[in-house]
Each structure stands twice: as C-alpha cells, then as structure tokens.
Amino acid sequence: MNNIAIRTENLTRDFGSVRAVDHLNLEVPKGIVFGFLGPNGSGKTTTIRLLLGLLDPTEGRAEVFGYDTRTQAAEIRERAGALLEHNGLYERLSAQDNLDYFGRIYRMPAAERAARIEELLTHFGLWERRTQIVKDWSKGMQQKLAIARALMHRPPLVILDEPTSGLDPIAAASLRDDLLSLVEQEGVTVFLNTHNLPEAEKLCSLVGVIRQGKLLAVDSPDRLRAQGGSPMVEITGSGFTDDVLAMLRSRPEVAAVEVTNGRLRLDLHEQIEVGPLVTAIVTAGAQVEEIRKGSASLEDVFLTLMREESQEA
C-alpha cells in the first residue's frame, strides 16, 4: 500500500462521445521511472491531467500518494512536479528567475531556492547561462530548464508529458541522460508519457501500453520484449547448401531456418551462444562473413499489440 505512488481504479474520462481514457486500472510503485506508451490520441495527456486534478473523471477514481485527485488536488500538486505539453516557462525571464519564481510559489526560503537553482542548473549544464533570457534558448535547453522547474520544490513525483518531443536526437539523448542521473540521485518517482520506444527502453523500468484509452499491457521493457517472439541469428555468407540447412534444422536449439538473398536466418528457441552454431555451419562447408544476433525489439512488440487490438475492435 505504502509503496504505491499512483493508483487508478476504472479511471474513465469522456469528451462528448469520445472516450479518451477507458477504465484504466494502474499501479505505479514509488521510486521507479514509469513509461506510459501509446500512439497519438491514446489518452496519455488526459491521464496526466486527471492525475493532477486538472480534469475530473467521468467514472472511476485515481489517487496520488493516497490523495484523491478530485478532492485533494492541492496536496497532490505540492508533491508532484509536472512538465506538460506547454513548458510553462516565462520567456522574458532569465533561467534563474524562472526557477526562483517557481520556488517562491512553493514558499521555499531564499537560501534554499538559491542552493536548489545552482544545483539544478549545474546538473543540466545551464549554470553558465543562468542570467540569459529563456526566449533565445534552443528548444533542448528550454526543455531541460522546464524539467528543472518541475523538480524545483523537490517533489517526490515528477510527471513529464513527452519531454523530448520536438528535440533533435542529440538534444533528446542529452536530456535523457541528465534526467536519468538526476532521478537516480534524488530517488524520485517519474511518470513519463512518450510515444518514443527507444526512450521508454532507456529510461523506464516499467512500461504501460495504452491504445484508445485502454491499457493493453504493463510490464518491464525486457519482459514485454520477451513476449514478442523468439531470438534469432542472421548470418551473411555463402555455401548454404541443402545439407547445411538440413544439419541446422536437426539441431535442438534451432526453431526455423530460412535463406533469402544469401542471408541465413535462424529462429532460436532461446537466447544461446552462437559460437557452436557457427562452428557447425563452417564445418559443414559454408562460408560465414557476418553474424547479427537479434531479438524482438520493443517496437515489434508495440506494433504487435496495436495490431492485435485493432483486429479485435
């Protein structure tokens, strides 16, 4: 009970005839990075707004640290820093004045504000630029500052709505690194909306997959990936004769063998060392040039989940 940061029970929200969130039952433990993964319009932002008490549920309920979102939104916002679709920064204020302003809202004493501003801006590599006006900053720098803002009053929960959207890959990677190290350092719980699969894989220890307001799966990225099919090896080379293929098919670890354009694809029953397999192929007279090991990516699993659901709908 006490180790749960967020709990929803049949949480549902309609906009007219559109059911944006559909009987969501979710528990997010404290101290982890939770990724809420879904395509455009699947209900991610609506869920965040429900959790922060910015919207009322049509049906069901949600609580954050045990506080009810309908009646205790003020308690929740004391404990949750949020970065929503609009970054909430004041463009004409400097970086440090932006943070100072939010620190005042949360009634942080002056010395504590100053120390926290230095700590956060240093962490995000923005300390040298603290007196600059935010308007002229790059989008990546603004997003980092917006996350710093969300963390300013040391909330135990941070809610981020697509924090890297619109950033180039380098800026996004840099923001992710800074965010991850900060989260580890401060032990906060993170609820992160994303439709970016590599982002979910890198940051999140638990991922919920949502489509059309419905939760399809909740699991670690590793376990989700494990559901997505067996591992495989792809070998480029020559001399993949019928004898070689027959020898491979007879091996217990091999589930399926296929050759296309000189490329040999082996589906395996489980993740294994490929060394003995390669030795057997070479011994049987084939030439091996390149070996690539693979398994289902989270993207494969995500796309499969999306397809399965739309077939049922």
Ligand SMILES: Nc1ncnc2c1ncn2[C@@H]1O[C@H](COP(=O)(O)OP(=O)(O)OP(=O)(O)O)[C@@H](O)[C@H]1O
């Ligand atoms: N204020 C609103 N009024 C009417 N419909 C809304 C409103 N907010 C959201 N919706 C609808 O609810 C559904 C879910 O929207 P939501 O913004 O939660 O999705 P999302 O997963 O955040 O999408 P995206 O990845 O594009 O940000 C959509 O069909 C959207 O059009």
Ligand SMILES: [Mg+2]
């Ligand atoms: Mg959204």
